[in-house]
Amino acid sequence: xxxxxxxxxxxxxxxxxxxxxxxxxxxxxxxxxxxxxxxxxxxxxxxxxxxxxxxxxxxxxxxxxxxxxxxxxxxxxxxxxxxxxxxxxxxxxxxxxxxxxxxxxxxxxxxxxxxxxxxxxxxxxxxxxxxxxxxxxxxxxxxxxxxxxx
Numbered sequence: 001x002x003x004x005x006x007x008x009x010x011x012x013x014x015x016x017x018x019x020x021x022x023x024x025x026x027x028x029x030x031x032x033x034x035x036x037x038x039x040x041x042x043x044x045x046x047x048x049x050x051x052x053x054x055x056x057x058x059x060x061x062x063x064x065x066x067x068x069x070x071x072x073x074x075x076x077x078x079x080x081x082x083x084x085x086x087x088x089x090x091x092x093x094x095x096x097x098x099x100x101x102x103x104x105x106x107x108x109x110x111x112x113x114x115x116x117x118x119x120x121x122x123x124x125x126x127x128x129x130x131x132x133x134x135x136x137x138x139x140x141x142x143x144x145x146x147x148x149x150x
Contacts, residue, residue: 052109052110053109053110054106054107054108054109054110055106055107055110055111055115056104056105056106056107057083057085057104057105057106057107057115057117057137057143058083058102058103058104058105058143059083059097059102059103059117059119059135059143059144059145060077060097060101060102060103060142060143060144060145061077061078061081061083061097061101061103061119061144061145061147062075062076062077062078062101062144062145062146062147063075063076063077063078063127063146063147063148063149064130064146064147064148067148067150069130069131069146070146071144071146075146076101077097077099077100077101077102078097078101078121078122078127078147079096079097079098079099079101079122080096080097080122080123081096081097081101081103081119081120081121081122081127081145081147082094082095082096082097082103082119082120082122083095083096083097083103083105083117083118083119083143084117084118084119084120085105085107085115085116085117085137086115086116086117086118087107087111087112087115088111088112088113088114088115093105093107103119113137113138114136114137114138115136115137116134116135116136116137117134117135117136117137117143118133118134118135118145119145121147126149127147127148127149128147128148128149128150129145129146129147130146130147130148131145131146132145
């Protein structure tokens with residue numbers, strides 16, 4: 001019976017030694033998986049990338065020739081009126097109308113909406129704006145402004 005106990009103890013010691021090596025290898029393997037898994041399994045944050053695009057605005061100025069208070073085919077374009085775009089935060093930029101009464105403004109790098117567009121009469125003119133006083137953009141309404149000389 002003593003031989004059996006000794007043999008059993010010897011096997012137990014050998015088994016413990018193998019179990020320790022196995023446990024160490026398993027622990028190292030699990031640790032490695034955890035570290036690698038953190039890189040592969042954790043979601044990669046998506047950057048908030050917004051394209052930087054220019055913003056374009058236009059407006060038209062007309063003289064109310066027939067005095068009806070509406071823009072129609074009889075009204076003539078006004079050259080050198082100033083279209084002004086007011087951005088959020090108060091920054092303003094402007095441009096003059098051409099001989100067709102149209103003004104075009106480009107704001108580099110885009111804008112936060114809404115913005116306000118307004119038109120001023122040409123300098124040293126007796127023209128008065130009769131409508132609209134301003135347009136909030138984006139808008140479904142055209143950015144057309146009507147002036148009178150009366």
